[in-house]
Amino acid sequence: MKKVAVVVCPNIRNFGSVLQSYATQKAVARLGYDNEYIKYVKTKKTAYKYLIQLLIPSIMAERWSFVKRKLFQRKHKDFISRRNKAFDRFVEKYMTASTKYVGYDALRRAAGKYDMAVLGSDQVWNPINSGSDFYTLNWLNDSTKRVAYAPSFGVSEVPSLLRGHYKKFLSKFDHISVREKRGQVIVDDLIGKKVPVVCDPTLLFKSEDWDDILPEKPVAEGKYIFCYFLGNRKEPRECVLKLAKKTGLPIVMMPFFGEISELDNKLNAKFVDDPDPSHFVSAIKNAEYVCTDSYHGTVFSIIYHKRVLVFRRHSADSSKNTFSRLESLLSIAGMKDRVVNDVWEDRFLTDTINYDEVTANIDKLRNYSWNYLSDSLKN
The missing domain is CATH 3.40.50.2000 (Glycogen Phosphorylase B;)
Known part of the structure; x- marks a missing residue:
């Protein structure tokens, strides 16, 4: 059996992103599936995919915030470097990675290694991520099964210029669940599909x-x-x-x-x-x-x-x-x-x-979410 590709974001060094990435992989493994998270590194060759974002004010405002954050990190590079190394050690200790795929072409060539992919949680479907074309799973073969577990859009609506892009990749998913009720509305609006709300992967596990x-x-x-x-x-x-x-x-x-x-x-x-x-x-x-x-x-x-x-x-x-x-x-x-x-x-x-x-309320959602994930991977 081929491996399951777990598509998450442990390279984003904040606590929530790494912990939900770890929990997603742990959940897939607990259900009995051999898996690895996709270790992908973007290159400048894909920069053209971001050009449409220049026309979307809300995304450009986020980009400016990103620039300011980078300037701060450069100013405090020694401290940031120590923190980043601590995060990387955690990921290396607790998560199983694929080969490092550098560039989109390498990612597409690797697609044949996987017959199923599980997209994890966090704001992976935020419009600011649209340019990478990674969390869309468009790099996979058309025959590869796609399961979205608890992704978030991070916005109340998708910018009009990106609606066609979203409709196309969402339609390729075999199973979609979302983390928030607003995500339900967005998916229904874009592709006319009723999808369930499940718990964040970190909530799948108890203390x-x-x-x-x-x-x-x-x-x-x-x-x-x-x-x-x-x-x-x-x-x-x-x-x-x-x-x-x-x-x-x-x-x-x-x-x-x-x-x-x-x-x-x-x-x-x-x-x-x-x-x-x-x-x-x-x-x-x-x-x-x-x-x-x-x-x-x-x-x-x-x-x-x-x-x-x-x-x-x-x-x-x-x-x-x-x-x-x-x-x-x-x-x-x-x-x-x-x-x-x-x-x-x-x-x-x-x-x-x-x-x-x-606890009773969370257990109800937790049990429902485990059943959803299990059934999605099987069917």
Whole structure:
């Protein structure tokens, strides 16, 4: 039997991307399929595929954010290099890779090695990724079975200039599931297909499964508040300071190097040195409180039954508002009351989370998702 190609993004060095990549491969393996993730490196020869993005303002705005991030990383190249190496060691230790395919031609030549492909989660169908033509699976042979497990579009609608492109590659998939309800609407609108919402691959596994990757030592001793923000807004950080003052607990942070916030330096927090994804999971498991605007920060807080406070990455009226996927998750879990609307409320000190009810809700989605993935791979 040929191998299954697992198409994920462990090369994107943020905690959520790597952990969902690991979980996707682990899930396919647990169901009994020999698989490897596709280790693909783009070359400049495919740059022309991005030209249409010059005509799409929303994508170009994201590209500018990417440029600013690269400039920051260049300024702090020694620190970024250490962090990247830590991530790469995690991927090498816990994931099984294909041969490295350099360039799109090499990728297409390798397609015959696989008779099935599983596209993983994260925002792989975000329009900003359209130019690579990797997550579309267009590089595979037409006869290769295609399964999409919990991908996200990351936007409320596909730009009109890309609708034809999306219709073409989506129509080639044998099975499609999505991570959010908005994704259901987009797929139905584009190809007239009703698709299910399944859980993020990280939620397929319970706490005892995630304990297998924990580092030998915890990231901090004693009780603490773990803080992980993707956004750079001041209101969430002001609420964290009030929580720290009222509880007397220290703050532990892992800063995100996308939208840099100088406000993090005012929290008097302990910054974890060169953390990899296992340290991220450990930090959440051992925290008293978790404060985050991150999807996967919230996911692991649910898995480990933490007192979590969920913030918006962008203001509610922002054109960049990406809160729908978190709202969807919290709604399914029965935890919509854990959202902090930028103003501190003392109820977060006293309110309890009924994790028996939350676990029942998540187990229902988890079991459905396992059955969907199993059936999709078989049929």
